[in-house]
Amino acid sequence: MTDHGHPESALQAAFLQHDSTLAPSSRVPGEDDSAVYRTLLESTKAIPWKIDWATMEFAYIGPQIEALLGWAPSTWKTVNDWAERMHPDDREAVVNFCVAQSKAGTDHEADYRALTRDGGYVWLRDVVHVVRNDKGDVEALIGFMFDISERKRTEEKLAQLQRELEHLSFHDSLTGAGNRRMFDEVIERTWSAAQESGKALSLIMVDIDFFKSYNDYYGHLQGDECLKRVARLLGEAAGPDHFLGRFGGEEFVLVLANTEADTAVRIAEQCRTLIAEEAIAHVRSPHQQRVTASFGVGTIVPTGRTDRTAFVNLVDAQLYHAKENGRNRIAAVDRAGMQGEAFKAYSR
Known part of the structure; x- marks a missing residue:
């Protein structure tokens, strides 16, 4: 050598x-x-x-x-x-x-x-x-x-920037929850997985009660803080295994894979309880002058004969029922409700 x-x-x-x-x-x-x-x-x-x-x-x-x-x-x-x-x-x-x-x-x-x-x-x-x-x-x-x-x-900086851009494109900038685009992808993926496995899929739709009155009284900056606090509480109740998204305005949605109807209602009730215990002041609310929320819950085992959009609309209808029946409550529909659209209301 x-x-x-x-x-x-x-x-x-x-x-x-x-x-x-x-x-x-x-x-x-x-x-x-x-x-x-x-x-x-x-x-x-x-x-x-x-x-x-x-x-x-x-x-x-x-x-x-x-x-x-x-x-x-x-x-x-x-x-x-x-x-x-x-x-x-x-x-x-x-x-x-x-x-x-x-x-x-x-x-x-x-x-x-x-x-x-x-x-x-x-x-x-x-x-x-x-x-x-x-x-x-x-x-x-x-x-x-x-x-x-x-x-x-340089490559790592570009990769980090790409990750940040992807995160922003799929998340709500105010609350950090997933945005509507991400919800569409998650519900499609979760629906397909549930159809293949034969396991139940549940959906919870949430709407903050009297939120327009809240914004009118406290201002939009305080309204933004309220949205962030509610999103944090919903995330705590749902846990890391489930998806939380901001559906629009003051409305949120949780996608619960492999979750039966009773469990979905319990999670919704836990969300409602956490929001009540947070005791966010809302002088224009008839519910103890605190911020509350209404919930629509639905559960289904998808098959080739069921339609994903129809299911989402059905759960949204349950949310409407909860609001029409006094707010600060849960309206739920299970698999049988896909035919009859029957619902149950829960409140304190």
Whole structure:
């Protein structure tokens, strides 16, 4: 193995053979080949290297590696040093990929986090060329390491921005609950899953009582705070396994997968209780001058003969019944109600 501080002639020949920019015609007459290649290889930010396939030893690695990672060129002896100086989360996949591609004689690239001598990590991209002998057997690997940390940071910022934009496109900006667009996707997905599993699907529609009067008396800023507080309480009652969305204005909706009728009514009652206990002042409400809400609840096991939109409309009708019968109460319909639209009213 040659000294790690100087490119060997085989590496020079390989770069000369496979990179037209280093062709003999581009060299300055009279220049010493060794000096030319040493200058080219060691002045670039890309870090050149060569591995002998038979011994799996580094024949050469550029001195730039020490400035970037802190490891001197002399410490890069075998491919084990390369693998061990890789983030544990990246190591297995990257090593397996590079070995498989190299055995197949296929040029390839790999991105991974390389360990620095002080314990940090730098994102690298290895661009690898497989060198074969006259018989077609793999003889060596030559390539360049590139520092792509800045690119990765930019990609992560863009990915984070994309996640934020997706979140905004599916969530109500005021309350943080899902918006109507997200509700449409959730109810479609949940309906299909319930149809396949044969399990019950429940829906709860919620409307804050006398909310226009609340806004007129307290102002829209206070009205916004009321909406946020009610959304938080509904989320607490529904829990993380169920979907909460803002259906529009002062109306919310909960989609309860795998939930029978009795459980759905209990969740609605818990929502109603939490809102009452929050004791949000509402001087224009006849219900103890506090903010209250009305609830429509429906439960169904979807089949090929049932219609999702009709079910949503039926639950919305239950909400209307609750409001028409005095507000601050629950009107519920179960599977049998899909034919008769019967409902039950619950109140304190």
